[in-house]
Amino acid sequence: MIRLLIIILILLASLAIGPLLSEDKGYILISIWGYIYELSVYAAIFWFTTACIAILMLRALIKTGFKFSFSAWNTIAFASRRRGIANFNRALAAYMLEDYDKAEQLFAKSAIPSKRKQSAYLMAASASAKLNLKDNTNHYLSLLEKETTKVKGLDLESVIIKVKLLMNQKEEQAYQQARVLIDDHHKQIGHDNRLLALEIELCIIEERFQTAIENIAFARKDKTISDEKIQHWESQAFYGVFADIAQNKAPQELEAYWQSLARKIKHREKVRLAYIQVLAQHNILAPLSALLIPILKKSPSTEFLQSIRSLPIKQADELIALVQKQLHNNMHSAKWLSCLGHLAVNSEQWSMAERAFGSLLKLDGKQYDKIDLQALAIALANDGMHKEANDIWQRISKEYQ
Numbered sequence: 001m002i003r004l005l006i007i008i009l010i011l012l013a014s015l016a017i018g019p020l021l022s023e024d025k026g027y028i029l030i031s032i033w034g035y036i037y038e039l040s041v042y043a044a045i046f047w048f049t050t051a052c053i054a055i056l057m058l059r060a061l062i063k064t065g066f067k068f069s070f071s072a073w074n075t076i077a078f079a080s081r082r083r084g085i086a087n088f089n090r091a092l093a094a095y096m097l098e099d100y101d102k103a104e105q106l107f108a109k110s111a112i113p114s115k116r117k118q119s120a121y122l123m124a125a126s127a128s129a130k131l132n133l134k135d136n137t138n139h140y141l142s143l144l145e146k147e148t149t150k151v152k153g154l155d156l157e158s159v160i161i162k163v164k165l166l167m168n169q170k171e172e173q174a175y176q177q178a179r180v181l182i183d184d185h186h187k188q189i190g191h192d193n194r195l196l197a198l199e200i201e202l203c204i205i206e207e208r209f210q211t212a213i214e215n216i217a218f219a220r221k222d223k224t225i226s227d228e229k230i231q232h233w234e235s236q237a238f239y240g241v242f243a244d245i246a247q248n249k250a251p252q253e254l255e256a257y258w259q260s261l262a263r264k265i266k267h268r269e270k271v272r273l274a275y276i277q278v279l280a281q282h283n284i285l286a287p288l289s290a291l292l293i294p295i296l297k298k299s300p301s302t303e304f305l306q307s308i309r310s311l312p313i314k315q316a317d318e319l320i321a322l323v324q325k326q327l328h329n330n331m332h333s334a335k336w337l338s339c340l341g342h343l344a345v346n347s348e349q350w351s352m353a354e355r356a357f358g359s360l361l362k363l364d365g366k367q368y369d370k371i372d373l374q375a376l377a378i379a380l381a382n383d384g385m386h387k388e389a390n391d392i393w394q395r396i397s398k399e400y401q
Helices: 002-021 040-079 079-097 100-108 116-132 134-150 156-168 172-184 195-206 208-223 226-246 252-262 269-281 285-297 302-308 317-329 334-346 348-362 370-382 388-398
Strands: 027-031 035-040
Touching: 002 195, 079 100, 079 116, 100 116, 116 134, 116 156, 134 156, 156 172, 156 195, 156 334, 172 195, 195 208, 195 226, 208 226, 226 269, 252 269, 252 285, 269 285, 269 302, 302 334, 317 334, 334 348, 334 370, 348 370, 370 388
Parallel strands: none
Antiparallel strands: 027 035
């Protein structure tokens, strides 16, 4: 617009100056291709100006036409991709709203047109896994695998999600595929706590307990992994190692392995419990008593006593004597009454169990739980008191529906 105004001003200025030149117009002679053109200076300026205006107007028309054509072509050419991106965003919203069926369909539909194949197939696999559709999950993972072969590979976050999806299927073939993925990225295990956690869990599933224990040591140094999770892993891994030694080797080798552990490891409650469970299950009494007696003398926590009450300790006279000594100091201790009752049941001393649980039930407040009542019912039934045992079972059904 500014250019056009300048051109008009120049034209008007030419018209104004024209009369001044009328006295001596001057002439321009042009000879080309055998023709001779004669113009006055005024006429030449006029036609030159007119030609410039025409060229500028033609340029503006051509530019506008190209702009319109490109916009129309862009609208047509990228319409499919825009729809794909819109479907991808709708799929994300459906996933967040836990509408996994709709999310799966939209992710699969948007994968190609949105040009987000890896993300779409990964999310579609996750959505189908939420619906427990293993065939669909494996289909999307196979499509994802094809896409990763075209580029350098998956980013670490995508690898972690894929491993989780495979492990959640709880099938041998899926575990094998997860193992291949983790081994392909083994260099990242020491640098990413999420991959390290998956490595530990997969080792436990594969019963590679010693490897799991070695990795748990690294996990303890990572402050982002909760202590509760580490204790859970330690319980599973050490129980697996202890059980494997107890089943395949002599009891002395199990005790030797226990003694070879660092003191700080042996003092961890979950590790001790795992060892105690294996000793009790395989009726290895000497080291079991040697481990439990010092603990019971120190008045352990209620949680510890609850964790050992289901152990199949058949010869518990020494342990029962210790518990009775604790009760002599505090006759109304719920944790010691419960412990005495369970030790008596496991060693088939029914009358003692009935008295212990009877005293527990008489305490103020509800200081017993379902497992205590179940043990009492078992003691009564084995002691021939079937009516009383049936009453306890009915009480359990009423209180713990």
